[in-house]
Amino acid sequence: MADLYAAVTDDALNRIAGFLHARAPYLFNYVAPSLKARHDDAGNIVGFDDNWVVCSDVDPAPPPGVPRYRRIPPFGVPGVPIKLPCAIQLIDLRFDFHPGDTITLPPQLAGPLAPQRFALRAQVQFGLACIPPEAIGAPPPTTHGRQWILPVLPVDSLECFLIQFFVIGHLVVGPPGQQIGLELDGLEIVDIQPPGLEQAVECYLVAMLKGAILPQLVLALQAVPVHTLGLIAVTPSLSAGLPDNPAIEHDALHVWLDLAFA
Amino acid sequence: MFPTMLTQTQFDSGALAGLASIAHPMRDVGYWRLAAAGRRVAPRRQFDVIVREGGQARYAIELADADRGRMAGLGEGFLAPGGMINLVARGARTGCHALLYGDRPDEPLWDSRELRQGDGYACMPMRPGSWRIENLLDGAVGRLRVAYPDPRTIAAGQRLATALVRVTVGMAILPDDLRIDPGQLLVFAIDVRCRLAVTLEQPDDGPPELAAWREERSRMALERVFGNDRC
Amino acid sequence: MSDVSLSVSEAAFETIFSRILPTPLLPFDESASFAGLQFGVAGAIHIAGADGVDFEDGDTFWLDELEIAWDKLVLRLGFDIPTVRVGGFCILRLDDILPWESNDCVWELPETDLFGADTDIGPLVIDLGPIVSYVVTEVSGRFRISGVSEGGTLKLKVHKQSIDVDPISIQDTFGKLPAILQAAIVAAGAKYVTANPPAFAIDLALGILGFPSLTELLLDILDIGDDLQEWLTRWLNVEIGLPNVLEGLITTAVLKKTMFDIPDPYSLLPPIKMDIADFGGFADPQPPGPTTTLAAPAASIVNPAARFDADMLHIRFDLGL
Numbered sequence: 049m050a051d052l053y054a055a056v057t058d059d060a061l062n063r064i065a066g067f068l069h070a071r072a073p074y075l076f077n078y079v080a081p082s083l084k085a086r087h088d089d090a091g092n093i094v095g096f097d098d099n100w101v102v103c104s105d106v107d108p109a110p111p112p113g114v115p116r117y118r119r120i121p122p123f124g125v126p127g128v129p130i131k132l133p134c135a136i137q138l139i140d141l142r143f144d145f146h147p148g149d150t151i152t153l154p155p156q157l158a159g160p161l162a163p164q165r166f167a168l169r170a171q172v173q174f175g176l177a178c179i180p181p182e183a184i185g186a187p188p189p190t191t192h193g194r195q196w197i198l199p200v201l202p203v204d205s206l207e208c209f210l211i212q213f214f215v216i217g218h219l220v221v222g223p224p225g226q227q228i229g230l231e232l233d234g235l236e237i238v239d240i241q242p243p244g245l246e247q248a249v250e251c252y253l254v255a256m257l258k259g260a261i262l263p264q265l266v267l268a269l270q271a272v273p274v275h276t277l278g279l280i281a282v283t284p285s286l287s288a289g290l291p292d293n294p295a296i297e298h299d300a301l302h303v304w305l306d307l308a309f310a
Numbered sequence: 311m312f313p314t315m316l317t318q319t320q321f322d323s324g325a326l327a328g329l330a331s332i333a334h335p336m337r338d339v340g341y342w343r344l345a346a347a348g349r350r351v352a353p354r355r356q357f358d359v360i361v362r363e364g365g366q367a368r369y370a371i372e373l374a375d376a377d378r379g380r381m382a383g384l385g386e387g388f389l390a391p392g393g394m395i396n397l398v399a400r401g402a403r404t405g406c407h408a409l410l411y412g413d414r415p416d417e418p419l420w421d422s423r424e425l426r427q428g429d430g431y432a433c434m435p436m437r438p439g440s441w442r443i444e445n446l447l448d449g450a451v452g453r454l455r456v457a458y459p460d461p462r463t464i465a466a467g468q469r470l471a472t473a474l475v476r477v478t479v480g481m482a483i484l485p486d487d488l489r490i491d492p493g494q495l496l497v498f499a500i501d502v503r504c505r506l507a508v509t510l511e512q513p514d515d516g517p518p519e520l521a522a523w524r525e526e527r528s529r530m531a532l533e534r535v536f537g538n539d540r541c
Numbered sequence: 542m543s544d545v546s547l548s549v550s551e552a553a554f555e556t557i558f559s560r561i562l563p564t565p566l567l568p569f570d571e572s573a574s575f576a577g578l579q580f581g582v583a584g585a586i587h588i589a590g591a592d593g594v595d596f597e598d599g600d601t602f603w604l605d606e607l608e609i610a611w612d613k614l615v616l617r618l619g620f621d622i623p624t625v626r627v628g629g630f631c632i633l634r635l636d637d638i639l640p641w642e643s644n645d646c647v648w649e650l651p652e653t654d655l656f657g658a659d660t661d662i663g664p665l666v667i668d669l670g671p672i673v674s675y676v677v678t679e680v681s682g683r684f685r686i687s688g689v690s691e692g693g694t695l696k697l698k699v700h701k702q703s704i705d706v707d708p709i710s711i712q713d714t715f716g717k718l719p720a721i722l723q724a725a726i727v728a729a730g731a732k733y734v735t736a737n738p739p740a741f742a743i744d745l746a747l748g749i750l751g752f753p754s755l756t757e758l759l760l761d762i763l764d765i766g767d768d769l770q771e772w773l774t775r776w777l778n779v780e781i782g783l784p785n786v787l788e789g790l791i792t793t794a795v796l797k798k799t800m801f802d803i804p805d806p807y808s809l810l811p812p813i814k815m816d817i818a819d820f821g822g823f824a825d826p827q828p829p830g831p832t833t834t835l836a837a838p839a840a841s842i843v844n845p846a847a848r849f850d851a852d853m854l855h856i857r858f859d860l861g862l
Contacts, residue, residue: 052548055547064860067838067840116823273547275804276803278803367647393635393647437741459748459749469748474632524754528754535760536769
């Protein structure tokens with residue numbers, strides 16, 4: 049019998065995600081900011097400030113001193129000598145643990161949700177800067193004969209589009225040291241044409257999910273229950289001999305631990 | 311911790327102190343007054359003695375202690391004819407004596423410094439050793455030996471004798487060679503005028519082998535209870 | 542189903558309980574007297590751990606054994622020497638003089654104390670340190686668990702419901718106890734004699750009381766009988782009432798031990814240290830640069846519950862989100 053068992057429901061995780069969406073929006077909003085010129089009284093450019101141009105405002109404002117956006121590097125387009133601002137915003141995020149009863153999967157991810165699987169549904173809003181024709185080949189702006197080298201194109205708005213995607217995955221326990229990771233079983237973006245574009249975007253999304261968001265959400269499942277109970281001088285490890293540990297079933301994520309007391 | 315009466319080495323019927331007592335019979339009906347006297351008795355105290363039919367058999371008076379005065383519970387000074395006044399002075403450092411007055415306040419009818427026929431004197435010499443008994447008024451002498459309370463006899467099951475030892479004081483003191491255990495009371499029946507002195511002449515501190523005997527005895531007693539843990 | 546469920550096995554619970562249970566030294570000092578012996582005991586115990594946790598359905602668990610370790614046991618023995626009296630008897634009766642008269646006492650020697658009524662020997666202070674490891678104290682108890690919000694955490698506390706302390710026993714199979722007691726009595730007797738000359742007075746008092754030696758008088762007052770261990774444990778258990786004393790000490794020490802300490806509010810992320818330049822759109826006031834630490838977003842704990850079944854302790858709560 050395991051020393052310690054812990055479980056958290058998918059409903060609780062969804063409420064946590066919503067809570068974090070409001071309290072830590074920088075986890076969900078990635079922006080390569082544009083630029084805005086500062087002028088003196090005579091109308092000469094004296095400097096440039098970040099202009100955080102996004103598709104959806106982060107509303108309501110986060111708590112005092114908390115940032116809305118995380119900076120990402122702007123991207124380049126061949127033939128265009130200047131980098132382009134953009135924004136990627138995760139608008140909505142929802143989990144559903146086996147049995148899947150709150151997310152309806154698209155036909156491409158054949159339902160029902162398999163045992164030990166979780167489903168994820170997200171809406172991501174992309175914003176790209178439209179390049180005005182006069183910006184192509186235009187000389188850089190000058191002040192008193194001095195040229196400004198601009199790192200990024202100054203714009204006031206973005207071209208925005210919203211996509212919805214579904215993910216199915218499961219947990220894996222790998223060496224060394226019983227690290228719990230995620231594996232994607234499937235990813236599907238809804239309503240993008242042509243298919244080639246969909247695949248390119250899917251590729252970009254998979255990279256972002258695997259690299260940034262999902263690892264943050266599955267931090268040290270062994271340590272969390274021990275920390276929650278305020279235990280110290282205890283080393284947890286996943287209990288052996290169980291068919292699935294951790295397990296995703298009955299709408300919850302479960303983990304069984306053995307405790308080694310110092 | 312040990313009161314001085316344990317180490318009292320001299321008894322004097324004319325200077326009553328410590329473990330000693332004088333008894334004086336009152337034969338006639340009437341009113342009497344007893345006055346306590348002595349160097350340290352202050353203030354001089356007086357006791358009324360009323361002899362009449364229906365009185366008590368004895369009237370006990372503590373001469374030395376100003377607080378105690380008359381003994382409680384014996385009826386205030388009412389003696390039956392033939393009853394006796396009992397005098398003690400246990401707390402006295404130096405001895406006390408008593409004077410008995412009748413009608414005439416300046417003529418004592420009896421002075422305890424000179425006991426007469428019918429009086430009694432008792433004392434309890436505790437200190438082991440050889441003592442001398444003497445009638446100071448006529449020089450009659452007797453010998454007294456107070457035995458050392460040898461624990462070896464106690465160990466053999468014997469106990470110290472407690473019976474009264476009666477001595478007659480007449481022309482001679484009889485018996486004139488006494489052996490008693492400490493704790494026994496010497497009771498002198500008096501036939502002639504006397505003032506009795508009982509004085510320690512040679513103390514006895516017990517046989518020298520007693521120390522070793524005590525150790526061995528203790529050791530055996532402890533072993534009986536605690537067992538011998540040596541093989 | 543609650544947002545968060547945690548379950549702890551009986552074995553793990555016992556280990557955790559045994560870790561929080563140990564106490565510092567719990568001292569006591571009690572005395573009693575009977576038949577000329579004043580018996581005092583000063584000691585100290587501490588709780589070393591726990592063994593034999595058995596969950597009961599509901600909110601209680603039974604503990605088979607609270608491990609008690611003895612740190613100190615010191616006896617104080619005081620002996621009331623019986624008062625040695627002389628006198629109090631009649632020297633002469635009326636019918637000794639006048640045979641036809643009554644036997645009223647006409648001459649009495651008043652009763653006098655030779656040794657004062659408050660004479661005593663002691664106290665002998667006897668350190669039973671060498672046998673404390675043989676003192677057996679069996680304590681079991683029933684405990685209740687409940688949650689209390691206190692100072693930024695939700696504490697799951699253990700309350701004592703009842704504690705049973707068995708009479709103590711001494712497993713001194715190597716016989717150290719007799720030697721200790723014997724040495725103390727020898728020393729006490731010797732010390733008394735040295736401090737209270739002259740020898741004849743002691744022999745006289747002992748003679749009147751009927752004891753050949755001071756040791757035998759002390760042994761008589763001790764009244765040990767055949768079994769020294771039985772004598773000692775009877776004094777400790779019955780006259781002193783040591784089990785009750787220990788129960789009081791243990792109860793106070795075990796009062797409200799915290800088993801589990803759940804952070805409340807519960808942090809959903811660790812605090813993050815960041816460079817200001819990597820972020821934008823700060824809500825006022827913007828932190829001064831170049832780095833800052835963002836506090837952890839946290840949710841309060843609501844509807845906490847803790848209950849046992851036969852094998853597990855189940856803790857449930859929701860997050861106030």
